[in-house]
Amino acid sequence: MRPFAYVKPADVTAAVRAVATEPRAKFLGGGTNLVDLMREGIERPDTVVDVTGLPLDTVEELPGGGLRIGALVRNSALAADPRVLARYPLLSQALLAGASAQLRNMATVGGNLLQRTRCPYFYDAAAACNKREPGAGCDALEGFNRGSAILGVSESCIATHPSDMSVALAALDAVVEARSVRGTRRIPLTDFHRLPGDNPEIETELALDELITAVELPAAPVAARSRYRKVRDRASYAFALVSVAAALEVRDGAVTEVRLALGGVAPKPWRAREAERILLGGPATEAEFRRAAEAELAPATVRPANAFKVNLARATIVATLRELTTGGEDG
Amino acid sequence: MTEIRMKVNGSVESLDVEPWVSLLDALRERLGLTGPKKGCDQGACGACTVLADGMRINACLALAVQYDGREITTIEGVAHPLQEAFVRHDGFQCGYCTSGQICSAIGMLAEHAAGMPSVVTGPGDRELSETEVRERMSGNLCRCGAYNGIVDAIMDVAGKDAG
Numbered sequence: 001m002r003p004f005a006y007v008k009p010a011d012v013t014a015a016v017r018a019v020a021t022e023p024r025a026k027f028l029g030g031g032t033n034l035v036d037l038m039r040e041g042i043e044r045p046d047t048v049v050d051v052t053g054l055p056l057d058t059v060e061e062l063p064g065g066g067l068r069i070g071a072l073v074r075n076s077a078l079a080a081d082p083r084v085l086a087r088y089p090l091l092s093q094a095l096l097a098g099a100s101a102q103l104r105n106m107a108t109v110g111g112n113l114l115q116r117t118r119c120p121y122f123y124d125a126a127a128a129c130n131k132r133e134p135g136a137g138c139d140a141l142e143g144f145n146r147g148s149a150i151l152g153v154s155e156s157c158i159a160t161h162p163s164d165m166s167v168a169l170a171a172l173d174a175v176v177e178a179r180s181v182r183g184t185r186r187i188p189l190t191d192f193h194r195l196p197g198d199n200p201e202i203e204t205e206l207a208l209d210e211l212i213t214a215v216e217l218p219a220a221p222v223a224a225r226s227r228y229r230k231v232r233d234r235a236s237y238a239f240a241l242v243s244v245a246a247a248l249e250v251r252d253g254a255v256t257e258v259r260l261a262l263g264g265v266a267p268k269p270w271r272a273r274e275a276e277r278i279l280l281g282g283p284a285t286e287a288e289f290r291r292a293a294e295a296e297l298a299p300a301t302v303r304p305a306n307a308f309k310v311n312l313a314r315a316t317i318v319a320t321l322r323e324l325t326t327g328g329e330d331g
Numbered sequence: 332m333t334e335i336r337m338k339v340n341g342s343v344e345s346l347d348v349e350p351w352v353s354l355l356d357a358l359r360e361r362l363g364l365t366g367p368k369k370g371c372d373q374g375a376c377g378a379c380t381v382l383a384d385g386m387r388i389n390a391c392l393a394l395a396v397q398y399d400g401r402e403i404t405t406i407e408g409v410a411h412p413l414q415e416a417f418v419r420h421d422g423f424q425c426g427y428c429t430s431g432q433i434c435s436a437i438g439m440l441a442e443h444a445a446g447m448p449s450v451v452t453g454p455g456d457r458e459l460s461e462t463e464v465r466e467r468m469s470g471n472l473c474r475c476g477a478y479n480g481i482v483d484a485i486m487d488v489a490g491k492d493a494g
Contacts, residue, residue: 006333006350006396028394035353035392036373048350050397080447096450100470101439103374105386106393236450236469 001039008050012179012213018049019209020181027051027211029072029111032103037116040123042132052108056213059083065219071110071212075165076101078109088217090226090245094168097230100237110212112165113176113192114204117267118239119159120144130156131200141303147241150300150309151266157200158303160264161193162239167263168228170271171245174217178210189215193268200267222257223247229320230263231312240264242313248324250284260321262296265313272296275317284325286318293317335399339364340408348395355379355390358405366406366430370472377471380431380438381405387438389470406430411437412491416484424475432471436485439467443489459489 009015019025026045028034029052037043056070059081067083078084079095099107121127121139128137140148140158148158166189174189187205194202206212226247232238243263249256258279260272275292282288293314300310332347339362346361355372358364358381370378372391379390382404406429413433416422423429443459451466464482473481 001351003349003351006394008396028397030392031394031397032374032389032392035394038351039372050394052397076442076447085448092448093450096448100377101442101467102377102380102387102389102435102470103392105438106388236466 002041002044004038004045005047006050007047008053010053012054012056012211015049015051015054016180016209016211018047019211022047023208025049027110029108030074030103030106032099032107033111033115041125042116042123051110051211056110062216062219065221067217069109069215069217071214072108074105075099075107075109075112076104079104086224088168088172088220088223088226090171090223090228090247091165091168091217093228094164094230094243094245097228097240097243098164109165109215112163113169113212113215114206115161115163116203117159118162119148122159131159131196131203134199134201144305145303146305147239147264148303148306149266150302150306150313151262151270151297152195152268153266153301154196154198154200156198157196157267158301159196159200159267160239161266161268163269164228164230164240164243164263166193166269167243167261168245169215169217170269171226171247171259171261172217172220172223173259174215176212177214177216178206179213180207180210184213185210186216189269190271196267220247220259222249222259225249225324226259227320227324229316229323231316242309242316244313244316244320246317246320246324248284248321250325253283255279255282255284255288260292260296260317262313262317265300265309272317279321284321286322289318289321290314333396333399335396337398337400338402340404346395350394350396352395353391354381354393354395354398354403357395358390358403364405364407367434368427368430370427370431375472376428376431377435378428378431380435380471382434382438385438385441387435387442404434406434409433409437412488413437413484416487417481420484420487421477421480422484423473423477423480428471428473428475432468432473432481435468435471436488439464439485440489443467459486461486464489 025047230243247259262270275296278292368378370376
């Protein structure tokens, strides 16, 4: 691994100051992605600022029933939090569907948001990848792209965002809090990750010197009835081919509230707003679920190897919504 | 160089490490604890699994400097009924993954006892079924394919714990 300087600040002020004057610094959380990328030579920081000593590892109540999740809460701890299990079961399910138990014990919430793609060409230094080396081209376009994205892609990049947790957060209208020497700002999760366009190397709205300090979940009674469903090549410990995060409220046979987000199909956690628009107020029937899914997936750009994802995503959306309607009626 | 102190298998160890040295390399190369294995060195196989303050982690993705002041247990520090159960149930063939499997299983049983849910756990489901064991142990690969024996060994010990 390429040598780097290591600092471990004791408070947030010192942490953001440590990167303010050092453009080639990286924050280090659990290390499950960054250490691997540094070993591969893909991430090459001069300074690593270890933030795991900062007091950002608690989950706190927000007025009105929401939760404020510290950026350093471990994925396993968040998945087991009784408040998350009761109010946002899709978030717990998404976390538990990701990685392995060992990795979940290490990985932090802030780090999970900043995970980089597992596109094989991004990891292969001998391959062309615009994300790794802007302007180099994209070998995935005509290469092994079975796992690649179908929505929100560009001719520069078709890599997927790998996080399960972020898909659930997109459905929950989560807000990311970021701190720098310039102050604190709040970024809606659905605006936090960027689509590749001509600059796939820029993946989030976060500036180089900003530290994620928390993720806030607004109260969402609809999420008490929610589900994260992940389809993958093996039963456990694999990235999603397609995943669906959904919450649904049905009254008198009509959809009164719905949240829907997709994973494994786009370069960012994909909030399915078109499908939500179609579903809201309409009958909670399988035909409507299918119509909404088809509308969401209509703009898909597919390649021969990943064209199957359209059918798979449609079927998984329908199955997840059906499960939420047949699991017992509310009200 | 950074000086770190860790309690490893019960004894306090003080060592100087460069910040880019992984916990796995520190254990194997500096402390001579070769029980934790370097399989993939990228967090995919679980052969390097150790316990940090009782929680299972992949030592290959951990920088040693991050574990300053922590308590680490490797297979060399383990004396657990799982070890005999792995022998009894043929829970290995070549043995390369075994130290990671056993450390992981110890961590897994503690997680389950503490109420950690899994993606296959239904509401109120407290029994450690075979399905649960397979899901909760999915971070440990065995390329010999001794999975049936591994699951039997863990179920054997878990059943006794419960009884």
